[in-house]
Amino acid sequence: MDCDVLVVGGGAAGCTMSYRLSKAGMNVALVTSGTPATAMSCGRIKVTEENKELRQFIRQAGEKYGLFTEEREVQAYTNKGTLYSQSFLSDYDDSSQARAAAGIEGNKDFNPDLAARITGRLTPYWIRQADLDETAESLKEIPEEMIIIPPLFDIRHYRSSMKKLEEQSGRKLREAVTPLSLPGKRLHECLIQAAKAAGTRVLEGRKVTDITAQSALIQSGIREQEMTYGALVLAGGNLISGGLVLDGNMVREPLLGINVTEVASTRLRSAELTEALSSGICAHGCRAAAGVYACGSIVAGMSYPLNKGLWDVMLNAWNAAEKVRDAL
Amino acid sequence: MNGCIKCGECLTACHAYRHLRDQFSGPRRLAVEYPRFNDTSEEAFICTTCGYCEEVCPSELAITQAIVQMRGKMFPPQNEGQKKVLELAYRTDHSVEPKEYSAPEKGKTLLFPGCVGKGRLAGRPEEVIKLLTAAGAEPYIHPGLVCCGSPLSKMGAAEEVERLKNINYPLLSEAEKVVTVCPGCTTMINKSYGIAALHILEYLQDAELNFIDGDDVRVYLHHPCHLSRGVGPHVMDIAKEILDSMPGVTVLDCGSEKDCCGGGGGVLAAYPREAYATADLKVKEAQEAGADLIVAPCPFCAVNLRRPKRLKAVEMSEFLCSRLK
Numbered sequence: 001m002d003c004d005v006l007v008v009g010g011g012a013a014g015c016t017m018s019y020r021l022s023k024a025g026m027n028v029a030l031v032t033s034g035t036p037a038t039a040m041s042c043g044r045i046k047v048t049e050e051n052k053e054l055r056q057f058i059r060q061a062g063e064k065y066g067l068f069t070e071e072r073e074v075q076a077y078t079n080k081g082t083l084y085s086q087s088f089l090s091d092y093d094d095s096s097q098a099r100a101a102a103g104i105e106g107n108k109d110f111n112p113d114l115a116a117r118i119t120g121r122l123t124p125y126w127i128r129q130a131d132l133d134e135t136a137e138s139l140k141e142i143p144e145e146m147i148i149i150p151p152l153f154d155i156r157h158y159r160s161s162m163k164k165l166e167e168q169s170g171r172k173l174r175e176a177v178t179p180l181s182l183p184g185k186r187l188h189e190c191l192i193q194a195a196k197a198a199g200t201r202v203l204e205g206r207k208v209t210d211i212t213a214q215s216a217l218i219q220s221g222i223r224e225q226e227m228t229y230g231a232l233v234l235a236g237g238n239l240i241s242g243g244l245v246l247d248g249n250m251v252r253e254p255l256l257g258i259n260v261t262e263v264a265s266t267r268l269r270s271a272e273l274t275e276a277l278s279s280g281i282c283a284h285g286c287r288a289a290a291g292v293y294a295c296g297s298i299v300a301g302m303s304y305p306l307n308k309g310l311w312d313v314m315l316n317a318w319n320a321a322e323k324v325r326d327a328l
Numbered sequence: 329m330n331g332c333i334k335c336g337e338c339l340t341a342c343h344a345y346r347h348l349r350d351q352f353s354g355p356r357r358l359a360v361e362y363p364r365f366n367d368t369s370e371e372a373f374i375c376t377t378c379g380y381c382e383e384v385c386p387s388e389l390a391i392t393q394a395i396v397q398m399r400g401k402m403f404p405p406q407n408e409g410q411k412k413v414l415e416l417a418y419r420t421d422h423s424v425e426p427k428e429y430s431a432p433e434k435g436k437t438l439l440f441p442g443c444v445g446k447g448r449l450a451g452r453p454e455e456v457i458k459l460l461t462a463a464g465a466e467p468y469i470h471p472g473l474v475c476c477g478s479p480l481s482k483m484g485a486a487e488e489v490e491r492l493k494n495i496n497y498p499l500l501s502e503a504e505k506v507v508t509v510c511p512g513c514t515t516m517i518n519k520s521y522g523i524a525a526l527h528i529l530e531y532l533q534d535a536e537l538n539f540i541d542g543d544d545v546r547v548y549l550h551h552p553c554h555l556s557r558g559v560g561p562h563v564m565d566i567a568k569e570i571l572d573s574m575p576g577v578t579v580l581d582c583g584s585e586k587d588c589c590g591g592g593g594g595v596l597a598a599y600p601r602e603a604y605a606t607a608d609l610k611v612k613e614a615q616e617a618g619a620d621l622i623v624a625p626c627p628f629c630a631v632n633l634r635r636p637k638r639l640k641a642v643e644m645s646e647f648l649c650s651r652l653k
Contacts, residue, residue, distance in 0.1 A: 035386050040335060155583075156582075180337075203561070205383055220560035221556075221557065221559045221561065222519060222558070223559070240333070242386065242388075
């Protein structure tokens with residue numbers, strides 16, 4: 001057997017599952033391609049139901065990169081100026097005390113005018129798109145002590161560049177809570193790295209194209225490879241990330257062809273589609289079929305239209321991992 | 329292209345959009361919006377066809393293909409660099425001026441040397457032959473082989489590609505095994521010719537190579553786009569495994585390895601300054617990470633990455649050859 005467990009999907013659920021199984025000494029392979037919804041999220045996590053071990057996992061995954069260095073429930077301003085709760089804070093996450101908002105011309109992640117209008121508490125500024133030194137100079141001209149800026153740095157440059165920007169500008173900087181931006185990518189990257197460090201073989205840029213009994217066909221560029229496994233975990237997410245597909249009028253799991261929900265309407269803003277998004281595959285106690293398990297937002301009731309956030313998805317995967325381990 | 333959900337992931341991933349925003353409005357505009365109005369733009373030539381946009385696209389849209397199709401509509405290209413490459417192809421059947429080389433003309437495994445190799449710029453035929461021989465192959469190069477057509481297809485030169493394919497096809501189809509050095513050739517021969525060809529690293533996967541105890545060197549392993557995203561990311565796993573098995577070699581993990589060198593897809597010819605600037609950024613990252621040497625398993629990337637002259641950049645088979653016992 002090529003691996004004990006083959007996890008399909010490298011978002012928050014897939015990484016959490018892989019981490020926990022790898023830590024339990026299992027041989028885990030994780031296949032991931034494209035951009036998981038985790039990387040498109042705003043990268044902030046709010047605890048909804050206590051689990052100390054999962055808390056610890058998140059802290060450790062982020063530590064190396066200056067992420068989630070503090071546990072405290074805080075509300076921060078979003079890119080629209082609304083408030084967003086989070087339980088794990090990175091150094092530049094708590095924007096509740098900020099009084100200024102600086103947008104960068106050409107950067108669509110954060111519009112300070114909008115944030116200022118909605119909050120009534122922020123003074124908006126626009127600065128030019130420039131290198132780090134020049135950006136620091138522009139920030140220096142803003143009189144307020146604490147300024148919200150759009151996220152500017154990827155995981156590799158986050159800690160060092162933010163520190164440098166603060167030192168050079170003499171201002172305290174905070175990042176706006178922004179979806180489809182860098183914080184989501186940073187969260188995704190640190191989770192992938194945590195799974196790798198735990199021993200998971202991460203097969204990036206690859207796709208599972210077909211499943212036979214006990215083996216999967218994995219596409220890598222122009223080649224296909226077969227991989228045998230003891231158990232399969234579906235962690236591909238809901239409709240947007242490709243774990244489920246909308247096929248005609250049917251929401252379907254693409255690998256095993258499990259039908260989920262029939263959708264009577266093809267309109268994107270329909271009650272039927274919302275229901276399909278929120279349903280997912282039925283996995284009784286995380287087992288979807290013989291030797292097949294599911295976790296994360298692919299599972300019925302775990303999706304975002306039901307207000308399930310990253311914590312819920314990770315907690316689901318954390319608990320499912322235990323069941324997979326016990327079953328093998 | 330109707331599957332675009334406007335998430336902007338392609339824009340975040342695109343190095344050309346990041347570094348050359350004044351000139352390049354990004355993959356979404358070019359591949360999704362322009363074709364909708366049957367419109368074309370010279371900007372299409374700034375794309376290195378690195379495929380990063382396609383990799384991150386949640387809708388799995390064929391963005392690169394759409395951009396290359398647009399180039400086809402604008403054929404022939406108006407920029408001086410690509411005009412020269414085309415003239416060269418008409419005149420010599422190669423995209424780089426071919427030079428003399430020595431290699432056996434008969435054997436069992438056909439080495440498709442590629443234009444950059446034949447031009448002796450990187451991945452030189454003699455060294456690749458030596459490496460394949462060490463791996464137990466009986467390699468040969470058929471003297472009649474010409475450019476595979478990959479660089480010309482990226483310029484939209486469909487007719488010229490067909491002409492070159494017709495020259496290569498019989499020579500390739502009679503071979504027992506085909507091995508290539510350049511990932512562009514690997515993909516082209518597999519997908520466009522329908523002939524099975526291995527990239528040299530795939531060929532070396534199970535070979536038992538013996539390396540000397542060479543000097544300690546910290547290697548920055550560049551992930552060529554057309555290898556890691558084209559032929560497949562599994563090849564980079566093989567590259568890492570081989571380098572890890574070499575005494576004295578430490579492969580760094582910098583995080584920027586997957587970034588495009590900036591030279592592919594005809595950009596080195598069309599926009600040499602922009603190709604240089606992108607390479608320079610990448611080499612700087614390697615330098616800051618403490619690398620002594622850049623190893624690129626693609627002759628073309630090796631050529632572009634050595635242009636900034638900050639660090640030595642070698643093609644991977646040449647590096648392996650230099651440390652053979």
